[in-house]
Amino acid sequence: MDNAGRGRSRPKRKRLEKKTLKEEQNANQTLTAATLEKGELSIDIGQRDIPLVRCSQNVRSxxxxxxxxxxxxxxxxxxxxxxxxxxxxxxxxxxxxxxxxxxxxxxxxxxxxxxxxxxxxxxxxxxxxxxxxxxxxxxxxxxxxxxxxxxxxxxxxxxxxxxxxxxxxxxxxxxxxxxxxxxxxxxxxxxxxxxxxxxxxxxxxxxxxxxxxxxxxxxxxxxxxxxxxxxxxxxxxxxxxxxxxxxxxxxxxxxxxxxxxxxxxxxxxxxxxx
The missing domain is CATH 3.40.1280.10 (SPOUT methyltransferase, trefoil knot domain)
Structure with a gap:
């Protein structure tokens, strides 16, 4: 009986973990977008901090x-x-x-x-x-x-x-x-x-x-x-x-x-x- 109850609780636990992970990803995306709009976000490449630029500047003609x-x-x-x-x-x-x-x-x-x-x-x-x-x-x-x-x-x-x-x-x-x-x-x-x-x-x-x-x-x-x-x-x-x-x-x-x-x-x- 206990084993059966444990077996049913595992899928529920996985669903909760996925939901939590998805909420964290959404929160990170919102933070990234807000920070990018201010021009404050940067990517660390080697020893140099290269600021991310707007989308129009990402296009290299x-x-x-x-x-x-x-x-x-x-x-x-x-x-x-x-x-x-x-x-x-x-x-x-x-x-x-x-x-x-x-x-x-x-x-x-x-x-x-x-x-x-x-x-x-x-x-x-x-x-x-x-x-x-x-x-x-x-x-x-x-x-x-x-x-x-x-x-x-x-x-x-x-x-x-x-x-x-x-x-x-x-x-x-x-x-x-x-x-x-x-x-x-x-x-x-x-x-x-x-x-x-x-x-x-x-x-x-x-x-x-x-x-x-x-x-x-x-x-x-x-x-x-x-x-x-x-x-x-x-x-x-x-x-x-x-x-x-x-x-x-x-x-x-x-x-x-x-x-x-x-x-x-x-x-x-x-x-x-x-």
Whole structure:
């Protein structure tokens, strides 16, 4: 009789324990919500107290880069197609009365490597990279691509892209580079904020303050010209017809690589990426 009574009391005891646990969880959730509203709650990670921010700040919009007016032109040299450059093909270009500064694939190569090798990209905070050739062609470079370290091998990859419209990974047949239809705006997200950068802009900004003040829900799209003068200095300008903003990040002409480095560093500071 006693054993039967004990057997019936166990389910009742479990129900009471579950009810008590549920009430405690509800109370904790209410406390958390109230404390979060005041901005007082923090999470201890390692030795640093990182305050929880509002939901809008938890959204990390990834950066998008558009390298505009890239000098990647192919030409027939000694019965072979190649990407022309001002170092190896100087005599041919001068004979055709071409400007040597318009044949600088090394600038695009350095700019792409600056993005791909940045901590911002390694943290997965670069959504896409687009390159617009000065002849009007647009292609995409996937952020996880490992580009050749030398400009000569890079030009070989670009030549394959221009001839076949796609470059595949050897092992997985994944598309790494591909030609896209213009304009570039059709490939950008709806919440994009398109920012043109040029030394010619009259609006000089501190890039760290500019990036930190940007809304968390906005996807920044940085359009950087690849035109150059002697010394690989960016002195070109981009078409402002599709820009939301047009800025300069320095009072001096900068190389594309340096300009991208400033942008990546500013975004890394914003998202605490080190």
């Amino acid at each position: 990834k950066a998008i880069f558009v390298l505009d007016n890239a000098s990647l032109q192919k030409g027939l040299v000694r019965k072979e197609w190649k990407i022309l450059n001002s170092d190896d093909d100087a005599q041919l270009l001068l004979n055709q009365r071409k400007n040597l500064n318009d044949y600088r694939p090394d600038i695009v190569h350095e700019a792409l490597r600056s993005i791909l090798d940045s901590p911002l990209n390694k943290a997965g905070m670069v959504a896409a990279i687009y390159v617009k050739i000065d002849k009007g062609l647009l292609f995409e470079v996937r952020p996880h691509v490992r580009l050749p370290r030398t400009c000569k091998r890079f030009c070989g990859v670009i030549l394959e892209l221009l001839q076949k419209s796609r470059v595949y990974a050897k092992d997985t047949n994944e598309v790494l580079l591909r030609v896209l239809e213009e304009p570039v705006t059709r490939h950008l997200p709806v919440n994009s904020h398109i920012i043109g950068l040029s030394y010619n802009s009259e609006r000089l900004v501190d890039i760290e303050d500019y990036v930190s003040a940007m809304d968390y829900a906005v996807s920044p799209v940085y359009v950087i010209p690849m035109c150059s003068q002697v010394g690989a200095m960016v002195n070109g300008s981009v078409k402002k017809d599709y820009m939301h903003d047009y800025i300069s990040v320095s009072g001096y002409p900068l190389s594309a690589k340096c300009c991208i480095g400033l942008i990546c560093e500013a975004m890394e500071q914003k998202w605490n990426i080190f």
